Amino acid sequence: MGTPLFVKVCGLRTERDVDTAVEAGADAIGFVFAESPRRIDAGTARRLAARVPDGVLTVGVFRDQPLDSVRALLGETGMRAVQLHGHEDLAYFDALRPDGRTLIRGVAVRGEVPRYGERGEDVLLLDAPVPGAGEAWDRSGKQLPAPGRRWLLAGGLDPHNVADAVRAARPWGVDVSSGIETSRGVKSPELITAFIAAARGAETVS
Numbered sequence: 001m002g003t004p005l006f007v008k009v010c011g012l013r014t015e016r017d018v019d020t021a022v023e024a025g026a027d028a029i030g031f032v033f034a035e036s037p038r039r040i041d042a043g044t045a046r047r048l049a050a051r052v053p054d055g056v057l058t059v060g061v062f063r064d065q066p067l068d069s070v071r072a073l074l075g076e077t078g079m080r081a082v083q084l085h086g087h088e089d090l091a092y093f094d095a096l097r098p099d100g101r102t103l104i105r106g107v108a109v110r111g112e113v114p115r116y117g118e119r120g121e122d123v124l125l126l127d128a129p130v131p132g133a134g135e136a137w138d139r140s141g142k143q144l145p146a147p148g149r150r151w152l153l154a155g156g157l158d159p160h161n162v163a164d165a166v167r168a169a170r171p172w173g174v175d176v177s178s179g180i181e182t183s184r185g186v187k188s189p190e191l192i193t194a195f196i197a198a199a200r201g202a203e204t205v206s
């Protein structure tokens with residue numbers, strides 16, 4: 001057996017969905033603070049994050065937002081990780097590093113796949129050109145990160161396609177938002193559970 005697949009579910013907004021994700025075995029839960037139909041306020045995020053046990057990463061998702069407000073929101077809500085999904089540069093990442101949170105760099109793949117570690121990130125998340133749109137990106141002929149690198153595959157994954165995607169791309173982990181929704185921003189407990197089970201199922205195939 002190899003390293004267990006890391007499974008992150010993103011854009012959760014209700015206690016029911018957080019509890020479902022935890023019970024189903026999610027490794028990380030993303031809370032969106034960027035402009036999005038999934039955006040939640042600090043009070044909601046703090047309340048939801050308080051339900052998440054220590055072993056599960058709570059992730060604040062941002063895109064091109066002022067560093068001071070990102071820092072303040074992370075502190076106020078108690079997030080254990082930060083996912084930066086815009087044009088944040090190395091200095092921006094460096095400024096957050098001393099806070100000790102896991103740093104996730106979300107990249108919209110348009111051409112070449114960026115190399116792991118260019119911003120000193122702990123985890124690289126490779127996503128479709130429009131994050132959270134439920135669209136897959138073309139991985140054919142692309143140089144994906146080397147085995148062993150901590151990178152997440154995202155973009156258009158769902159309970160039906162995640163196992164095949166994992167077997168083909170061999171990521172360290174996966175991330176999903178639209179594929180566990182019944183309509184934009186509305187998660188389905190059944191789809192959350194099915195996605196995590198399907199992703200885990202892919203691990204057993206060598």
Ligand SMILES: O=C(O)c1ccccc1NCC(=O)[C@H](O)[C@H](O)COP(=O)(O)O
Pocket residue numbers: 010011030032034035036037038061062063085106127128130131132133134135136154155156157175176177178179
């Ligand atoms: O989800 C959003 O609306 C969003 C908005 C702005 C920046 C990032 C956002 N989501 C980040 C993600 O975690 C991924 O894009 C997502 O898991 C993959 O999305 P999907 O293709 O919908 O599964």
